[in-house]
Amino acid sequence: MSGPAPLGVVVDLDDTLYPQADYLASAAAAVGVAAGSAGLDGAAVHAALRSELAAGSDAGGTIDRALLAVGVPASALAEVVPPLVAAFTLHSPPRLSPYPGVEESLRQLVAAAPLACLTDGNPAIQAAKVAATGLGPLLPVVVVSDSLGGRAVRKPHPAGLLAVAGRLGLPPGRLLVIGDRPGKDVAVAAAVGARSIRVRQGEYAAAPDEPRAEAVVDTFPEAAELALDLIGALTHG
Structure with a gap:
């Protein structure tokens, strides 16, 4: 990976933090x-x-x-x-278990840099999912793209990521996006000049890497470790 270090991290929700x-x-x-x-x-x-x-x-x-x-x-x-x-x-599942290691990885990320979640979908449904995962306290900013203009502004439309950048007070191009879908998460990062890491899991795990992220990993903790390394938050010794 090359270029200026990211100043903030943006994570997807479905099939990135938990199995949809x-x-x-x-x-x-x-x-x-x-x-x-x-x-x-x-x-x-x-x-x-x-x-x-x-x-x-x-x-x-x-x-x-x-x-x-x-x-x-x-x-x-x-x-x-x-x-x-x-x-x-209106369905609110009682519990959605995050992927292994996600909670600890988010704790590390939120302690190291501004952190946000950008997700597509019905706002009520997405809010219920976040609540059911128990990850809400670790996601200081959650932007649901549909709340900005419905399905028309879902990823890879840049509106959601630009809104995240505004909420975090950061230049869009200095964000790092972590998500499972090349055609959405990687593409929306590219649309604003941001960097991205793809996590190959969930429904789209076998989708081709088009467009290709700067890094492709198999688990969210791997992606978080890369992100922490990029923002200089890891201590090697």
Whole structure:
């Protein structure tokens, strides 16, 4: 890695700090319960939704497609979908376990440099995830890109990272972004001239390194150690 040392660190949330599959499984179960309460086959809806989410969690309309898959007619979707979407959106999982070593790594980072989290998604959902991981006290600044303009400003749109830079009082180009998705986390860093480290884990672990981060590692603690080294916070001896 070359260039000026980063002055602040920005971490992604989903599949960077904890496995997003755990949240999706929990939310899908909540939708299944709501479907059962609405007179549908809750178990079938639950299974169909899990299948849809496994095919790609970024895609919209997953609940619609799950209902169609279990035989709900398209003409009934307008009535059936909204309460199920509400069950998904309002779901607050009791606990989401961070990846091993994440909590200690965040403690080291927040003690060494300004630290923030930049995440895409429904603000209520993302807030529930942060709360369930128990990592909130270690993330002094959390910016949810959707709160700045909806899906249109999700990463790699630079709006979220620029907002983080403003909250931290740092030049955008002096940030270091740690995330799991090249097309989002690495790309948004490149969009503002910032540096990045990719963590190869979660749903997109096998995605190609395009664009390529300055470093690619397998775990968040590895990424944090690199970040600390770059900002001069590690003592070697």
